[in-house]
Amino acid sequence: xxxxxxxxxxxxxxxxxxxxxxxxxxxxxxxxxxxxxxxxxxxxxxxxxxxxxxxxxxxxxxxxxxxxxxxxxxxxxxxxxxxxxxxxxxxxxxxxxxxxxxxxxxxxxxxxxxxxxxxxxxxxxxxxxxxxxxxxxxxxxxxxxxxxxxxxxxxxxxxxxxxxxxxxxxxxxxxxxxxxxxxxxxxxxxxxxxxxxxxx
Amino acid sequence: xxxxxxxxxxxxxxxxxxxxxxxxxxxxxxxxxxxxxxxxxxxxxxxxxxxxxxxxxxxxxxxxxxxxxxxxxxxxxxxxxxxxxxxxxxxxxxxxxxxxxxxxxxxxxxxxxxxxxxxxxxxxxxxxxxxxxxxxxxxxxxxxxxxxxxxxxxxxxxxxxxxxxxxxxxxxxxxxxxxxxxxxxxxxxxxxxxxxxxxxxxxxxxxxxxxxxxxxxxxxxxxxxxxxxxxxxxxxxxxxxxxxxxxxxxxxxxxxxxxxxxxxxxxxxxxxxxxxxxxxxxxxxxxxxxxxxxxxxxxxxxxxxxxxxxxxxxxxxxxxxxxxxxxxxxxxxxxxxxxxxxxxxxxxxxxxxxxxxxxxxxxxxxxxxxxxxxxxxxxxxxxxxxxxxxxxxxxxxxxxxxxxx
Numbered sequence: 001x002x003x004x005x006x007x008x009x010x011x012x013x014x015x016x017x018x019x020x021x022x023x024x025x026x027x028x029x030x031x032x033x034x035x036x037x038x039x040x041x042x043x044x045x046x047x048x049x050x051x052x053x054x055x056x057x058x059x060x061x062x063x064x065x066x067x068x069x070x071x072x073x074x075x076x077x078x079x080x081x082x083x084x085x086x087x088x089x090x091x092x093x094x095x096x097x098x099x100x101x102x103x104x105x106x107x108x109x110x111x112x113x114x115x116x117x118x119x120x121x122x123x124x125x126x127x128x129x130x131x132x133x134x135x136x137x138x139x140x141x142x143x144x145x146x147x148x149x150x151x152x153x154x155x156x157x158x159x160x161x162x163x164x165x166x167x168x169x170x171x172x173x174x175x176x177x178x179x180x181x182x183x184x185x186x187x188x189x190x191x192x193x194x195x196x197x198x199x200x
Numbered sequence: 201x202x203x204x205x206x207x208x209x210x211x212x213x214x215x216x217x218x219x220x221x222x223x224x225x226x227x228x229x230x231x232x233x234x235x236x237x238x239x240x241x242x243x244x245x246x247x248x249x250x251x252x253x254x255x256x257x258x259x260x261x262x263x264x265x266x267x268x269x270x271x272x273x274x275x276x277x278x279x280x281x282x283x284x285x286x287x288x289x290x291x292x293x294x295x296x297x298x299x300x301x302x303x304x305x306x307x308x309x310x311x312x313x314x315x316x317x318x319x320x321x322x323x324x325x326x327x328x329x330x331x332x333x334x335x336x337x338x339x340x341x342x343x344x345x346x347x348x349x350x351x352x353x354x355x356x357x358x359x360x361x362x363x364x365x366x367x368x369x370x371x372x373x374x375x376x377x378x379x380x381x382x383x384x385x386x387x388x389x390x391x392x393x394x395x396x397x398x399x400x401x402x403x404x405x406x407x408x409x410x411x412x413x414x415x416x417x418x419x420x421x422x423x424x425x426x427x428x429x430x431x432x433x434x435x436x437x438x439x440x441x442x443x444x445x446x447x448x449x450x451x452x453x454x455x456x457x458x459x460x461x462x463x464x465x466x467x468x469x470x471x472x473x474x475x476x477x478x479x480x481x482x483x484x485x486x487x488x489x490x491x492x493x494x495x496x497x498x499x500x501x502x503x504x505x506x507x508x509x510x511x512x513x514x515x516x517x518x519x520x521x522x523x524x525x526x527x528x529x530x531x532x533x534x535x536x537x538x539x540x541x542x543x544x545x546x547x548x549x550x551x552x553x554x555x556x557x558x559x560x561x562x563x564x565x566x567x568x569x570x571x572x573x574x575x576x577x578x579x580x581x582x583x584x585x586x587x588x589x590x591x592x593x594x595x596x597x598x599x600x601x602x603x604x605x
Contacts, residue, residue: 100249100471100483100554104386106538107394107550116538121556139387141251141473141483141552143313 018065018128020049020088021075025058029082035060042066042074049091049132061088061132090148091132094125098144105136105145201239202494205578208242212572217242219489219569221562222408222501229502238498243569243576246405246501247422247487247561250398250553251473252365253384254435255482256294257320257462260356261331263289264348268333269341275333276300277319277350284333288341292361293319295472295482308477309382315480318472320360323352324424325467358462360424360470364434366486368406368454369510372397372530372549374542377516382477386552388515392542395512395549400558401505401532405488406454408501410447411586412439414490416579421458422487422565425469427574428460433583438592447500448508450529454583458486469561487561489569491576505532512542522594 025034030053038044049061064071078085101122106114110133113126134147211217218241220228225244229237270284275291279299283292297316304310322329328349337344352358373385374395381388386396401407409415419430434455441453469485492498512527513519530540535549568574584590598604 100473101556102250102483102552102554103550104396104552105550107396107548108387108389112548121554121559139476141386141475142471143474 017068017071018063019071020061020063020091020132022086022088023058023060023062023078024084024086025060026082026084027056030056030058034078034081034083035062037077038062038074041077042070044070044074047131050134061091063131088132090127091130092125092134092137093146093148094123095144095146098142099123099140100142100144102141104139104141108135108139110135203238203242203492205491205493205576208491209575211242212569212575215570215572217569219243219245219566221559221566222246222403222490222503223559223562225498225501226402226504229498234495234499234502237502238492238495241492241498243566244408244490244492244501245487245562245565245569246400246403246408246490247485247558247563247565248366248400248404248553249469249485249557249561250400250483251384251475251481252362252484252486253296253479253481254364255320255360255362255484256292256316257323257358257360258286258290258292259323259358259462261289261291261350262354262356264343264346266343267341268335268343268346269338270333270335273333273335275331277316277329277331278314278322279330279332280314280316280319282316282319295320296479298480305477310477310479312474312476312478312480315472315474317480317482320462320482321467321470321472323358324462324465324470326352352463359459360428360462360465361459362434362484363432363457364436364455365458365484366405366434366456366488367399367452368404368410369449369508370398370452371511371513371519372535372540373515373519374512374527374547375516376514376527381516382475383515383519384475384478384481385515386550387476392545392547395535395540395542395547396552397510397532397535397549398552399508399510399532400553400555401508401536402503403555403558403562405486405490406456407448407503407508409488409490409497410443410449410500410503412454412583413497413500413585414493414579415456415488416582418577418580419488420574420577421460421489422485422561422568423458423460423465424462424484424486425466426460426462426464428458428486429577430456430579430583431459432457433590436592437584437590439583439585439588439590443586444507444509446503446507448503450509451511454585456583469557485557485561487558487565489565489574489576505536508532510535512540 044066047063051060111129111131113130115124117124137145137147222244269288275282275284277293281297293316295317328351331348331350333346335344372395374392375381375388378390421428434457437455438453442450471483473483474480490501509529509531527542534540539546540549
């Protein structure tokens with residue numbers, strides 16, 4: 001989807017915001033198609049920026065698009081089934097003290113996130129269009145870029161939605177195969193899925 | 201009226217010298233003409249900041265007790281091989297040297313996270329560096345092994361010596377093949393995915409003195425944040441290339457060999473850098489003051505990005521195979537616009553040389569001269585220029601016993 005364009009069905013509803021979130025799936029969800037349910041149950045559009053499995057846990061960085069209520073319900077759903085969700089504050093970190101203001105990152109970035117300040121000719125970075133591929137960090141000659149997905153300390157980072165404290169239950173409370181609840185889905189999108197298809 | 205370097209130095213001492221950067225000179229000459237600009241301006245400062253692989257440092261670490269002779273043995277600095285084939289405790293660490301156990305390109309593309317350039321930056325940053333040496337031992341130098349930390353402030357001499365840098369113009373690198381290539385000109389994406397260039401263009405020292413009228417052996421320069429000197433023409437110095445009407449080389453041409461006391465340099469302008477799949481190197485800041493002796497020099501220093509052209513070279517075939525063809529010419533104004541056109545395709549450009557730092561260097565040098573802290577020097581001897589018999593020769597391989605012809 002073209003950044004900035006919003007499907008008609010979202011117009012006039014809750015302000016649609018693009019946000020990046022980090023998901024951490026516990027071992028018992030490794031084989032579950034969790035992300036499919038984000039689309040099916042919660043009608044969210046998302047872009048998978050990165051995915052990896054390490055230490056028995058799957059980690060995704062997603063860029064979510066959707067109306068506010070759908071996203072809230074998705075985050076509740078994820079929280080309910082035991083997925084740790086954290087907003088992503090930064091996709092990369094640039095150490096300006098190390099940066100030599102060359103342009104190796106400009107030429108390599110597939111999302112055109114780097115550009116030059118027309119006055120000073122210093123390198124600038126546009127976090128919004130970053131797809132967290134990490135190419136810039138690999139090619140940076142002075143190694144001034146780290147592909148860190150800096151997670152916000154709390155859920156309440158600016159412009160990033162939070163997990164409702166009451167709607168979602170803590171992961172420890174969940175049984176291994178307990179079905180996720182439909183509660184807390186303001187758009188009632190999950191009514192269309194009665195849970196029969198959800199294998200966990 | 202023509203001026204001499206001596207007269208300009210007197211004006212610097214008197215605090216009356218008019219010093220401008222090569223960027224500022226463009227508009228001055230455009231507005232006032234070369235004659236008037238030459239009357240008004242005394243010095244034009246230039247700058248460049250880019251990876252310069254032919255860099256290194258000679259150091260003398262002092263004599264251990266009992267004594268050791270590195271020569272004929274081996275020495276490493278933070279694990280990076282240093283050249284020990286010198287007198288007892290002299291070493292040369294080259295910018296592209298690597299630790300013995302670096303995997304190089306065995307896992308391609310190699311990272312080259314730490315090399316000789318990084319050792320030099322660590323030394324200049326006053327970080328402790330681990331020196332390890334093995335020697336064969338002699339009656340006068342009995343010691344065979346040494347492991348110690350050294351610091352720039354404790355060793356005797358440390359001299360940055362670069363046999364080739366400050367290239368007068370350089371290629372634009374592209375990749376016409378169907379796979380990504382990893383070069384000293386950065387990572388080049390397939391099918392002309394990007395184009396990398398590496399020159400400060402209108403701020404670049406030797407592009408502001410295309411025939412090397414003022415720069416020669418003994419010229420005092422800004423080097424690595426401190427003061428250095430030109431000691432020779434650089435290796436591969438090649439003044440006899442095709443030039444524009446304004447005299448600017450249309451391809452890589454002149455080079456400089458420079459040296460300076462590492463102890464007074466600044467890690468901001470000597471940065472160890474890593475080129476994915478290629479190697480480690482040192483990114484060096486260098487600036488040259490050009491005395492505006494007459495209108496001709498003024499005209500040369502007014503060169504602007506649109507007057508400087510260079511060749512687009514395919515680093516997938518032409519460069520590695522050393523074939524002469526190129527993909528056309530482009531000027532630096534277009535390169536700096538961020539997009540060039542090659543055979544009808546729009547290709548994004550990026551620079552490996554930092555224009556922001558080049559500007560900072562030219563401004564720093566300007567300040568030094570204005571404050572009277574930096575005087576110009578007249579070359580002891582000029583460097584070979586157009587018409588000299590200097591020839592940039594390729595290597596013609598032959599077996600022993602085969603005639604040179």
